[in-house]
Amino acid sequence: MPIVDMSWSGWGDPERAERLPESVTDLLRELLGVRAEPAQPVKLAEIEPPAARPVAGLLADVVGEEHVRTDDETRVRHTRGKSTPDLIRIRAGDVRTAPDAVVLPGSHEEVAAVLARCAEHRIAVVPFGGGTSVVGGLTPETAGFAGVVALDLRRLDRLVGVDTVSRTATLQAGLRGPQAERLLNEEGYTLGHFPQSFEWASIGGFAAARSAGQASAGYGRFDEMVVGLTLATAHGTLTTGRSPKSAAGPDLRQLVLGSEGALGVITDVTVRIRPLPETHAYEGWLFGSLSEGVTAVRALAQDGPLPTVLRLSDETETMIGLARPDELGERNGGGGCLAVCGYDGTAVEVAERRAKVRAVLEALDGRYQGEEPGESWARGRFAAPYLRDALLDAGVLAETLETAGFWSNLSRLYDAVRLTLAHELSSSVVMCHVSHVYPAGASLYFTVVTAQGEEPLERWAHAKAAVSDAILDAGGTISHHHGVGVDHRDWYAREAGPLGVAALRAVKDRLDPEGIMNPGVLIPGEG
């Protein structure tokens, strides 16, 4: 039986696919100049991946024959991530990069044994958690290898332990967001990590790609939650985390976090947990301009108090209503920039924090919009990726990209991205929100919609390259929470600089001397 998980050609649960109101589709097609009827996805059963090279037989004794899959459907379902180019390719039936086999180890030891076996036979390994990469993290460069296996971690799905005194939990890497959250909730705790990919992405993926969740203002980024982790390599295990903080050398946790499967496979992480909050509250605030809104969220980030969720949409995103997906298409003519604040905690804490946030935001010309806009956002918080599929069906290319920078540089970064996209993509709409704030800066998250046109992949690749250049030229980072993958690698090399790349390459050469781990992902060659 094939491994069925999320939609092979789009996002999430096919049962939950969003349909767009015809009025919206028509408006968008008109606005963006969509002409041709778009191609609908080919049928899964009709897709034929390339003949599998004989790698499965090399791994059956390691994990058990039933845990090595070579059926077409399972291979197709492990072929790519979920970037828009990934979707466009797979909708067209392009599965040239399908792995030769999908392997499902059941323990850290089995992961290590699979890696050792693959190293011996020069088989490339693609660690596969939720399969939600949007930066090409699942499409390594595998020319010259004897084969490619996707290492699906879903069987590593245990809550290993909860330390209620230290408020930490050890979670296996293959746990999906909701699974992990449910197991912790049963013990009275929450991880508080809710990225947009929450429903499908995995704990190991959160760690490997430095995920940031929608409640990062309250619970922190995933890399800030991790106090220990275990990395399996073909040549041994790296275990970190004797203490929340230490001065014993460089922080090796931070070398593994963000390593995107290029150094080894994270098999478990120990993370901070928090008591399950008594209550949640959401509310909306309106600011006259993005600049006023940014000043306000910066005040909260620097002087407090911080809500648990804090996000600010720019004028376009506010107008289009993507900030409130369940009201998409409804009229929102008032202008301005909508901010959503969310609060987790006891009723008393929430009330007190809300009152203080209110005082800060009112003093900075924020206009309280009541709870409805916040609750609307909370209801739709995981829905946006479904909308993308509906847009693709309508001939519209929708994609996201993101960066982060220091507060003093944020408007320059914002302008650089928007100007570049406007220049590259005629007839496009670009929306943005600030959704992760720090004392020294914030992230910018852009959504772009444009007509697919004749050559959507080439058109987008060209625009994406230009906007990536623009981000670096304007002083931003190439990714705040999507990661590097293959797609951002060249810009990452520029960001890390030759010595940074050399340092990482040296670590990779030492931990993965055969170079089998996600080759071409993250770490560029030297020179």
Add this chain to the structure above:
Amino acid sequence: MPIVDMSWSGWGDPERAERLPESVTDLLRELLGVRAEPAQPVKLAEIEPPAARPVAGLLADVVGEEHVRTDDETRVRHTRGKSTPDLIRIRAGDVRTAPDAVVLPGSHEEVAAVLARCAEHRIAVVPFGGGTSVVGGLTPETAGFAGVVALDLRRLDRLVGVDTVSRTATLQAGLRGPQAERLLNEEGYTLGHFPQSFEWASIGGFAAARSAGQASAGYGRFDEMVVGLTLATAHGTLTTGRSPKSAAGPDLRQLVLGSEGALGVITDVTVRIRPLPETHAYEGWLFGSLSEGVTAVRALAQDGPLPTVLRLSDETETMIGLARPDELGERNGGGGCLAVCGYDGTAVEVAERRAKVRAVLEALDGRYQGEEPGESWARGRFAAPYLRDALLDAGVLAETLETAGFWSNLSRLYDAVRLTLAHELSSSVVMCHVSHVYPAGASLYFTVVTAQGEEPLERWAHAKAAVSDAILDAGGTISHHHGVGVDHRDWYAREAGPLGVAALRAVKDRLDPEGIMNPGVLIPGEG
């Protein structure tokens, strides 16, 4: 003219040397069984370092002749750090490890050029900030090198810039704590980093050794403050920090922080700064036992609010009064464990936070002791190292060591250290405080006093090895904020594990292929 800085044979400013009341000295000598009159330091002028190898001539054209020093006094003053074994050796006139020259570069470029020249001639380089290492960070293993230079960074003493919007400042590495703080204060900001070594240690040293200050509860550890840094190597410069947080690969900042001069020389850091607080307040709390006190500070660390300073002394430290150095020797017969809370902020904030802390601590059986014990601690906060010199003069060996762990493991760690020291050092007094708290755990900082005896170095080395074993066996980290140096290296290798060491060694081999950077410090050889 020689470079004069702190006392060559002890701590700090000789003018501020503390004398111990005779009653205390007598009591201690009696208690610890000190018999022989201790040796007093030899005279500086009588110390003769080994003949300097001819390295100065190789560097004069790089930094200017006047910035290469080879006079005996300057060499002696750059010979060692400030651990008690360092002091015992140098008080006895042992300067076998004196550098051949002391070089004072004036810019990042000059640092890089010095490193390149040293790499070319296989001259070992010891980066020298404040010279306050207590873990052998300034006594690398230099056998086989053509020479050894101490790279004194004091000329890199500029505040490069302040970004008031992002609340960050770029500070050169050679700035001492008070210099940096003064420059920031003039702009209306504070760094908020006040380790016990504050008055002498340098910004670069704080970064290189992952310093944690006494106000870490409010301002964070130094490694948490750093949003960017520049590392000079013999083969290029590594620059990090386009954004406070990023998902662009592993965090390279965290690879350089804690690298203790073994990868290159940190020449500047960009750090978070905060508005200069309107007011400071301190107060004391008494708990019936260490366990009750730990429960209380854990409650503040996990559920808040946190004071700016939070420290808890165990029964012995409370009794002896080291927590209140300016009252040392005064009677404190009430028993229990003293906690000090400090608060920085506006008057309104401080009042509010104090009231909340008070509610938490009273609910957990803390007894408020008024402001005096807190203010006493604040007055004496930088004095303890001076006391050590007075104790050495009195034939008493005083040394500190520290670790950190998870809350659930803290009492095991505490017991392991105390039992081991009691076993190793008959007639000793061991005191401890918790001075850095995190949601998941805390640090333990121990002060040991014992008779110097006949062979103080051997006696201490034996005890220190046993207690380091005990720390690792009990699950702790070998250092929370002192660092690794040469002294902790073997235990660090055990803590990092073979793969962790291999990864760091690979980075070092790549960034420092000639192996000239602080050889033997931090990074063990492989195998």
